[in-house]
Amino acid sequence: MSQGKSILQAQNVSVEFKAQGGRVLKAVTNVNLELHRGEVLGLVGESGSGKTTLGRALIRLADLSNGTVHFDGSDISTLRRNDLRAFRRRVQIVFQDPYGSLNPRMNVGAILEEAITLTDSKEAVDARTVELLDLVGLPTESRSRFPHEFSGGQRQRICIARALAVRPEVIIADEPVAALDVSIQAQIVNLLQDLQRDLKLTMLFIAHDLAVVRHISDRIAVMYLGRIMEVGPANQIVFSPAHPYTQALLSAIPVPDPTVKPNRQILEGELPSPIDPPSGCVFRTRCPLADAACAKQIPLLEARSDGRMVACLKA
Amino acid sequence: MITLTSVIGNALGDIYSFQMESTTPLLHIEGISTVFSTPEGEVKAVDGLNLVLHKGETLALVGESGSGKSVTCLTIMGLLPSTGRVSEGKIWFEGRDILQVSAKDRRRMCGSDMAMVFQEPMTSLNPLFKVGTQIIEFVRYRRGMTQEAARKRAKELLDMVRIPEANDRLNSYPHELSGGMRQRVMIAMALAGNPKLLIADEPTTALDVTVQAQILELLRDLQKELGMAMLFITHDLGVVAEIADRMCVMYAGQEVENGPVIDVFSRPLMPYTAGLIRSVPTLTGSPASERLYTIPGQGPKPGMVLNGCAFAPRCDWVQESCRNQKVAMEVAGNRSFRCLRAKELAAS
Numbered sequence: 001m002s003q004g005k006s007i008l009q010a011q012n013v014s015v016e017f018k019a020q021g022g023r024v025l026k027a028v029t030n031v032n033l034e035l036h037r038g039e040v041l042g043l044v045g046e047s048g049s050g051k052t053t054l055g056r057a058l059i060r061l062a063d064l065s066n067g068t069v070h071f072d073g074s075d076i077s078t079l080r081r082n083d084l085r086a087f088r089r090r091v092q093i094v095f096q097d098p099y100g101s102l103n104p105r106m107n108v109g110a111i112l113e114e115a116i117t118l119t120d121s122k123e124a125v126d127a128r129t130v131e132l133l134d135l136v137g138l139p140t141e142s143r144s145r146f147p148h149e150f151s152g153g154q155r156q157r158i159c160i161a162r163a164l165a166v167r168p169e170v171i172i173a174d175e176p177v178a179a180l181d182v183s184i185q186a187q188i189v190n191l192l193q194d195l196q197r198d199l200k201l202t203m204l205f206i207a208h209d210l211a212v213v214r215h216i217s218d219r220i221a222v223m224y225l226g227r228i229m230e231v232g233p234a235n236q237i238v239f240s241p242a243h244p245y246t247q248a249l250l251s252a253i254p255v256p257d258p259t260v261k262p263n264r265q266i267l268e269g270e271l272p273s274p275i276d277p278p279s280g281c282v283f284r285t286r287c288p289l290a291d292a293a294c295a296k297q298i299p300l301l302e303a304r305s306d307g308r309m310v311a312c313l314k315a
Numbered sequence: 316m317i318t319l320t321s322v323i324g325n326a327l328g329d330i331y332s333f334q335m336e337s338t339t340p341l342l343h344i345e346g347i348s349t350v351f352s353t354p355e356g357e358v359k360a361v362d363g364l365n366l367v368l369h370k371g372e373t374l375a376l377v378g379e380s381g382s383g384k385s386v387t388c389l390t391i392m393g394l395l396p397s398t399g400r401v402s403e404g405k406i407w408f409e410g411r412d413i414l415q416v417s418a419k420d421r422r423r424m425c426g427s428d429m430a431m432v433f434q435e436p437m438t439s440l441n442p443l444f445k446v447g448t449q450i451i452e453f454v455r456y457r458r459g460m461t462q463e464a465a466r467k468r469a470k471e472l473l474d475m476v477r478i479p480e481a482n483d484r485l486n487s488y489p490h491e492l493s494g495g496m497r498q499r500v501m502i503a504m505a506l507a508g509n510p511k512l513l514i515a516d517e518p519t520t521a522l523d524v525t526v527q528a529q530i531l532e533l534l535r536d537l538q539k540e541l542g543m544a545m546l547f548i549t550h551d552l553g554v555v556a557e558i559a560d561r562m563c564v565m566y567a568g569q570e571v572e573n574g575p576v577i578d579v580f581s582r583p584l585m586p587y588t589a590g591l592i593r594s595v596p597t598l599t600g601s602p603a604s605e606r607l608y609t610i611p612g613q614g615p616k617p618g619m620v621l622n623g624c625a626f627a628p629r630c631d632w633v634q635e636s637c638r639n640q641k642v643a644m645e646v647a648g649n650r651s652f653r654c655l656r657a658k659e660l661a662a663s
Contacts, residue, residue, distance in 0.1 A: 046523035152614050181379035182550060183610040186594040190606050208524065215596040215607065238598050250527040254553030256595050258576045262557075266532060267525045270493045 005120065007202055008035040008058055008091070008170060013067035015050070015057050027053040029226040030067070030092050032301060035170065040196060040203045042217030044210055044249070048271050050226040051206050055172045058204065059091050060084075071170075089119060091103040092163035096175035098155035102147040108133075108158055109143035115165035132161040136191060153184035160191065170202045177212060189216055210253060214238045222246045226274055227300055232308025242310045245283045281313065289314040339410045342368040343514055347404035349383075349390045358618035360386040363404070363566040365644070368512070373538065373545040375559035375576070377552070377591075381617055383568040384548045388514050390547070392431050393421045409511075410456070426457055430505035434517040436497035440489040447485025450507065457508050467560050472503040477533060495526035506537065513538070516548045523581050531558055552595050558579060564588045567615050567625035574650035575644070582661055586632045586651035591658065624653070632656045 015028040028050040035058075045051040056062040058069055069076045071087055079087050095101045103110060106126050109129055113282050116128045130140050136157040147155055156176060163171060173192060177185040193216055198201050207213050212232050213220055221231040222245065230243040241247045251265045267286045272278055281299050284290035294313055301311040323440050344366040350357045367375050376384045389395050392408060393413070408428060413421065425431075433439045441449060450469040454460055460468060466485070473481035476499040498518060503582055505513060516535065519527040535558060538545055546588050547558055550659040555562050555576060562579055564572040564587065571587040583589040593608040612629045616619060624630070624645040631635065637655055654660065 019580065027581040046525065153613060174461060181614075182552070183594050184613065186596070186609040187611075189596070190609060193606070207438060208522075211596045211598050211600075214598060215600075248525060250598065252525045254527075254531070254557045254600060256552040256556050256580075256592065256597060258556040258580050260556075263534075264528060266528050270495050270526055271523070 006034040006038040009070040010034075010054070011068050011070070012059060013054070013057055013069060014065045015053050015062050016065040019275050021273050026226050026277060027062075028057060029277075031220060033224075033227055033228060034232070035202055035204055036219075037169075037202055037204075039101060039218045040202060040205055040216055041116055042213035042220040043204060043223065044208060044213050044220060046208060046271060048225070048274060049223040050274070051223050052174055053222070055206050059093060059172055060087075060315060061093070061248060077103035089166040090168055091170040091172065092166065092168040093172040094156070094159050094163050094176050096178050098159050098179070099147075100150055101159055104147050107144055107146050108138075109160055111147075111158065112143070112165055115162050116303060119166050123268075128165070131275045132165055135164065136161045151184070152180050153187060156180065156188050157191065160188075160195070164195070164199070166310070167270070168201070169299065170204070171196075172204045172206070174206045175208070176205075178207065178209070186211070192216065210250060212236065217266050222249065225277055227270060227281065227282055228309075228311065230308060230310045230312075232303060232306075236306065236308055239309070242308065242315045243312050244287050244289050244315060248286075248288075281311075287314075334654060338370075340367045340407075341372075341409060342366065342546070343368045343407040344387075344391070345405045345407070347390060347406060348402045349386050349395065349399055350402045353398070357402075359402075359517040360399070360568055360617065361390060362386070364565075365567075366493070366563060366570070366573075368544050368546060370511070370544055371542050372561065373547055373559045375555040375562040376546060376548045376565060377550065377555055377562055377612060378565035378656060379550055381567075381614055382565040384565050385516055388431065388546065389567075390392050390427060392429060392514060393427075394431075395572055422516060426453075426505075426510065427508035429512040429514060430508060430510035431514040431516065432498070432501050432505050432518045433541075434520050436494065436501045436521075437489060440497060442489050445485065445490075446487050446489060446492070450500070450504055451487070453504055454467055454507050463599055467509070469503075471535045473500070473509055475506060476500070476503045477502070493526075494522050495529060498522065502530075502533070502537070507543070509541070510543060512544045512546065514546045517550070518547075519548070519554065520551070525552075531659070534558065536566070539654060552580075552592060564591070567621075568617075569625060569653065570644065570651075571626065571653045572651070573644075574652075578650060584647075584650060584661055585626075585654045586630045586656075587626045590629075590631070623653070632660060 010031050010033045013028060013031045017025045017027055019025040031054060043051045053062055066277055076087060092107045092208050112132055113125050116125050118129055129143055133140055133142055138157050177188050182187060189212060205216055206215060217234045220234045222229045223304040224245050229245045237246060241250055248265050248267045255262055269286050272285055278285050280295040280297055284294040299313045301309045303309050335434060344364055347361060347364045348360040364387060378384045390401060401414060409618060447469055451465045452473060454465040454468050469485055470481045473484055477503055478484050482630050500546050519530050549555060559576050562576050562647045563570050566587050572579060579588060583592060591612040596607055596608060610629050615625055623640055624642045627633045627637040642653050642655055644651050
């Protein structure tokens, strides 16, 4: 897992949506995040934390209201025509729902051909189709079949093959295994891990399941209500979380071992509305450590001596 | 907040929880098969299932999509759609064969003897009516209370499921509540008739993990206080380990393993169970550098007729006899399993 310098860089990124009554929903607020070349960065958070929106902002599928995203040195908001096309080839996304992201009227061969011809010649389509199907563990005969003939796990393999068709350098995987059964989930996680290693991909793995994220990631970033709470090496985040939210999130995960009686710290309440987020630290309304200072001051994501970054006044 | 005991009127819960084993089981399912008619003919969704659930006990029904666990719940509740029917077997509730009772009596049992909580609370609540209206309607229908008494009871129920400011919440519409709050409302409605059996079908699957922890704690506490038995359907082995006393693993419509949770996790007697347990990534488990264990292939399509063990095509332990003979459930003490090589598996 050799890690190079940063390939994708978010600086002070905010994404806002218009909500009813002229109000503004802050999906992502002032996020700074770097994706290093060759690494797997896990992005975790609960629903409404902004992890999907951040993933989309990184590849220009969501408009920024503030901040910049740089890919390989250039600001992606300034890319036009050929440069934008090149960027789209180099960065691909795999979505959560393999049912909704494949055209039901095209067979697998046609789906892949569409992607392959973006980078390769017509003559190469045949060989490349066989190669891609093999890469994701599907039989060659799959090419003449339609999406509905496949199971959820197989459809996700087709989506991965399509993403790989343009030989990307970066894959944004947005909850790629959330819709799959346990036994199939493990197959897809292994596949992504193998592909990442063999093709030297850089991957942003977005998920709510910390156990899966820890398994596949080199580093983990934890989001809450649009902000990054903590970023650091995967084992550090899981075994010695610094931010009280990370701690609570970890302790809430049911342990698949009946002999372990978890020492659980149950958070009160639920995620506040992103339309009207709390002042100061957004987590303070549920935080066991919060005091008056947390309501006044927004904690910055600051580097700690142990190599991680934490946004908390108390921890 | 009003204590549960005062709500219920007496402390039956304590009596219930110490009556396991000795008496007639609360729920006894004997060789139940449920079939659905489809354009391609009849498809068996549940195939000869046997289950025993005692008072105050929690049984987890575990399986992947299509394993028949949700159909099992609908069969018990008598909520099968018109295309489905029970083709064989019996369901005893407190010693009474509930497949033989009249439709009217069956309806009466739903809600008072047994109640169900579904996975998606938003689709189970009517979006056009206030939460309070829906609970009050249900309470009045069940118990013939006056509007005023029913409103008071509705508030008590919301207190019971720890919804803050219950009086205000009665005037909320479902869309004004968060997912966790909606699920609490569904649990409150399920508890309205003081059920002896609560069937919970993936009640936390649609919720975030911190909210899931709240709901699991709530269900555990309520069960202890009310002495209910719980049939808890889930695909999440972490949730099983946390909430259940016993577990029944289903595969392709059949039970394949049944036993106390602690024993099944430490020594599974069926390769499918073993595979499921091994394929779940854990926070403290195998390091990231290792591959996850996977069960190869995928489950059989519904309606596929198999000669041997349904799991044989995916099984690491398969031998010739597994493919060409039906494998029966075998009982050993408090465990049962469907595998010809269970002894070798246990010894491995």
